Structure formats: C-alpha cells, structure tokens
Amino acid sequence: MRRIRVIPALLIKDKGLVKSVKFKSHKYVGDPINAVKIFNEKEVDEILVLDISATEQHRGPDFNAIGNLASEAFMPLAYGGGITSLEEIKKLFHCGVEKVVINHAAFKNPSLVRQGADYVGSQSIVVSIDVKKNLFGKYKVYVENGKMNTGIDPIEYARDQEAAGAGELLLNAIDKDGTFEGYDTVLIKQVASSVQIPVVAIGGASSISDFEIAVRHGASAVAAGSLFVFQMPHRAVLISYPSEIELKKKLYSNIK
Amino acid sequence: MLYIVDFGVGNLTSIQNMLKKVGCESIISGSGDDISKATKILLPGMGAFDNCMQRFNDSGLRSLVEKKALDEKIPVLGICVGLQMFMRGSEEGVLPGLGWVQGDTIRFRQQQMSAENKIPNMGWLDIVQKKPSVLFKDVDEARFYFAHSYHVRVDDAKDELLSAHYGYDFTVAVERNNIFGVQFHPEKSHRFGMKLLENFARYPT
Numbered sequence: 001m002r003r004i005r006v007i008p009a010l011l012i013k014d015k016g017l018v019k020s021v022k023f024k025s026h027k028y029v030g031d032p033i034n035a036v037k038i039f040n041e042k043e044v045d046e047i048l049v050l051d052i053s054a055t056e057q058h059r060g061p062d063f064n065a066i067g068n069l070a071s072e073a074f075m076p077l078a079y080g081g082g083i084t085s086l087e088e089i090k091k092l093f094h095c096g097v098e099k100v101v102i103n104h105a106a107f108k109n110p111s112l113v114r115q116g117a118d119y120v121g122s123q124s125i126v127v128s129i130d131v132k133k134n135l136f137g138k139y140k141v142y143v144e145n146g147k148m149n150t151g152i153d154p155i156e157y158a159r160d161q162e163a164a165g166a167g168e169l170l171l172n173a174i175d176k177d178g179t180f181e182g183y184d185t186v187l188i189k190q191v192a193s194s195v196q197i198p199v200v201a202i203g204g205a206s207s208i209s210d211f212e213i214a215v216r217h218g219a220s221a222v223a224a225g226s227l228f229v230f231q232m233p234h235r236a237v238l239i240s241y242p243s244e245i246e247l248k249k250k251l252y253s254n255i256k
Numbered sequence: 257m258l259y260i261v262d263f264g265v266g267n268l269t270s271i272q273n274m275l276k277k278v279g280c281e282s283i284i285s286g287s288g289d290d291i292s293k294a295t296k297i298l299l300p301g302m303g304a305f306d307n308c309m310q311r312f313n314d315s316g317l318r319s320l321v322e323k324k325a326l327d328e329k330i331p332v333l334g335i336c337v338g339l340q341m342f343m344r345g346s347e348e349g350v351l352p353g354l355g356w357v358q359g360d361t362i363r364f365r366q367q368q369m370s371a372e373n374k375i376p377n378m379g380w381l382d383i384v385q386k387k388p389s390v391l392f393k394d395v396d397e398a399r400f401y402f403a404h405s406y407h408v409r410v411d412d413a414k415d416e417l418l419s420a421h422y423g424y425d426f427t428v429a430v431e432r433n434n435i436f437g438v439q440f441h442p443e444k445s446h447r448f449g450m451k452l453l454e455n456f457a458r459y460p461t
C-alpha cells in the first residue's frame with residue numbers, strides 16, 4: 001500500500017491563523033497553536049506553517065512562536081516565511097522544525113538553497129513555487145505573495161531549484177487558492193514530470209478525490225488549506241482531517 | 257540517565273520533547289563529563305553523512321561514546337544519519353563510518369524503482385518486523401515518517417530489525433546486541449514513534 005502524504009497548510013498573518021482566496025481576502029480563522037494541537041490529535045501526516053506577513057514586513061521568522069508550535073507537533077513540521085539566511089535555517093531546526101520552506105529568498109538568492117541543503121540535507125529544504133497564468137495564459141512564477149511576476153516559466157524554475165539542492169517543491173496554483181475547484185492538474189503534470197524530487201500540490205482541493213487526481217498527475221503529496229479549516233457551503237470555521245481508515249479506503253487503495 | 261548526544265546536528269529538541277511527553281527524562285549534552293555518566297545514549301544525525309562524521313570526530317566525544325557502546329555495552333539508539341554512521345561508510349561521502357555494525361549506506365537504486373518513487377523518500381511507510389525487540393514491546397501495528405535519499409544495507413541478515421518497501425524492500429532498523437538504529441524519525445511519528453522512544457528509554461539494563 002502506497003501512503004500519500006496529506007498535509008494541512010496553515011497561514012499565519014500577524015500571529016493569527018488566516019485563510020485566503022487567490023492569495024487575497026484573508027479571513028481570520030483562529031489561533032495557530034490551537035490548530036496545531038487539533039491537527040496533532042488527528043495524527044496528520046505532516047503540517048505546513050507559512051508566515052505570510054514576514055517577508056512583507058521585512059522581518060525574519062518569529063522563532064518563539066515557531067518553537068511553541070513545534071513543541072505541540074509530534075509530526076513533521078515545515079515552516080516558511082521570511083527566511084533569508086543560513087543562520088535562520090539553523091535556528092529553525094533548533095526550534096524543532098523539520099523542514100524549511102523557502103520562497104522569496106530562493107528567487108532572490110538561490111545560493112541559500114544550496115547552503116541550506118549542504119547543512120541540513122536536501123530532504124529538509126523545500127522550495128515553494130507560486131504560479132499564476134499571465135494575461136496570455138502562460139504559467140509564470142510569482143513572488144511576494146503573488147504580487148510580483150518574475151516572468152520565469154515554472155518548469156525551468158523547478159529544475160533550477162532542484163539543481164540548487166531543493167529536496168521537495170511546494171507547487172502553489174494561485175488561481176486555485178481557496179476556490180475549492182480542484183488542483184491545477186496541468187501545472188502539476190508539467191512540473192512533476194520535469195523533476196526527480198517530490199512535488200507537493202497545493203491550491204484548490206475540495207475533497208479526497210481531488211487528492212487522487214493530483215497524485216495521478218504526478219504529485220507525490222498533497223496539501224490543502226481551506227479544505228481543512230472550513231466547512232462548506234458557508235465557510236464556517238471547522239478544523240477537520242480525514243481519518244486513516246477514510247484515507248485508506250478513498251485514497252491509498254485507489255492508487256497503485 | 258538517557259543522554260542525547262549533541263555534536264551539532266539533528267533535531268534534538270523534538271526528541272527531548274517527545275520523551276518528555278511520555279514522562280521520560282533525558283539530557284541533551286555535548287560534554288564528555290556528562291556522557292561518561294550515561295546509561296543509555298541516543299545518537300541523532302541529520303544532513304550530509306560527511307558533515308555528521310566530521311562533527312562527531314571533531315566533538316571529542318567519539319572515543320568516549322565508543323567506549324560506552326562497545327566496552328560497557330550500554331544501549332545506543334541511532335536515528336537517521338545516526339544509524340548510517342554505525343556502518344562502514346556511505347556512498348554519500350568519503351569519510352569512514354564507525355563500523356559498529358557490518359554494512360554500508362547506499363543511495364536509493366533509482367533503476368530498481370518506478371518513476372513515482374521520487375528521491376528523497378519523504379513520507380510514511382508501513383514496516384515489517386524481522387525479529388522480536390524491546391523497542392517493539394506492546395506495538396502491533398506501526399507506521400513511521402521518513403525523509404532520506406540513502407539507506408543502510410547490512411551484511412548479516414540477523415542484524416536487520418525492520419524492513420519497509422519503497423520501490424523495493426530495504427532495511428529501516430537494525431539491532432545488534434546493545435546497538436539500535438532507525439532510519440525513520442520516531443520523534444516525528446506520532447504515537448508510534450513515541451512508543452518506540454519510550455520503550456528504549458524504559459527498558460531495564
């Protein structure tokens with residue numbers, strides 16, 4: 001049986017847990033520590049915490065807050081947001097973080113990915129790639145929370161980051177974020193088939209069957225935000241996660 | 257007392273956190289005076305093999321830990337690269353390993369795997385237990401979290417404690433007398449890893 005990692009993604013803004021739609025209209029959904037505790041009880045495969053205000057506010061990671069989250073997480077914790085130096089990466093590991101997620105700094109300073117991989121190993125360096133279609137319908141890599149178009153093709157970018165030492169790619173489809181429309185399978189297929197390292201798909205998941213579709217298109221793991229913090233149709237805040245039995249029945253058993 | 261050896265690598269805080277959760281005391285230390293008092297040792301490891309070996313060699317703790325492990329025969333548990341360090345060496349680097357267990361560390365053989373088996377292997381695997389062990393007291397079913405591109409291959413099948421399947425079957429835990437090692441991260445494997453660490457910490461010596 002092949003287990004597929006199913007990863008709740010938590011966004012932090014000004015110390016609160018928020019959720020966006022297409023990287024905009026952030027809605028406050030609660031307290032991060034409480035959410036991590038609940039996900040820990042639900043025995044999630046891994047947890048992804050992204051501080052989306054760090055880079056914007058030109059500051060580094062909030063090590064205290066991250067240490068508190070990590071002490072509640074008896075599963076792998078990946079942290080991203082505001083990381084610009086090897087010193088910060090080292091400090092994050094000391095806080096109990098298992099993987100660091102590098103987004104903006106991987107674009108501005110690719111040597112950081114190499115330095116990080118040499119120090120903590122590739123398996124702990126995740127490069128996050130935010131992708132949006134431009135006016136001509138071509139996929140482009142965006143940075144600064146989806147505000148700045150780098151003009152780079154995601155396939156080329158993914159290959160460069162793999163070569164730089166990334167051990168995993170977090171592939172975020174901005175146009176799908178928070179929409180419950182399903183993953184961008186075209187994007188997943190393009191990127192996953194171009195690299196040897198695992199690709200984690202995020203953006204648009206509405207059900208377990210979306211996970212299966214993403215995996216069939218080449219994703220090694222799936223992440224979701226809204227799906228695990230909102231209850232449809234009214235987006236009431238409710239933290240949820242499928243049970244192992246459900247995952248076995250609806251996901252693992254459908255995949256070779 | 258259980259000592260977690262601090263030679264500058266590994267996620268020590270997470271290991272200690274989990275032990276604390278099950279009420280087991282441990283001390284993180286890189287001091288020879290401390291380690292000489294240890295009755296159990298946990299050897300973490302993370303990142304590149306040579307970096308781990310170099311740091312361990314430079315820490316000044318190696319001969320002491322070897323004396324504890326090989327002469328006094330106190331229980332030692334290696335985690336991730338900590339396990340790989342027990343071998344003769346690794347394809348990832350050029351430095352010799354500790355050679356406490358006869359075997360090598362090799363990179364996943366891509367040609368023996370299918371395309372969906374990406375490297376590094378990241379995620380949860382079910383395990384197959386190869387022999388009885390104090391580490392698996394009261395554990396009937398377990399899964400563990402892995403994040404690695406290299407794995408061990410032991411010469412003597414009797415040293416293999418657990419195997420798992422990723423592209424092919426490979427050894428994910430070894431046990432040879434008082435030497436234990438696991439490729440996965442018990443400190444990040446929920447109640448399964450918690451039980452394993454607790455069993456290691458509590459079993460009488």
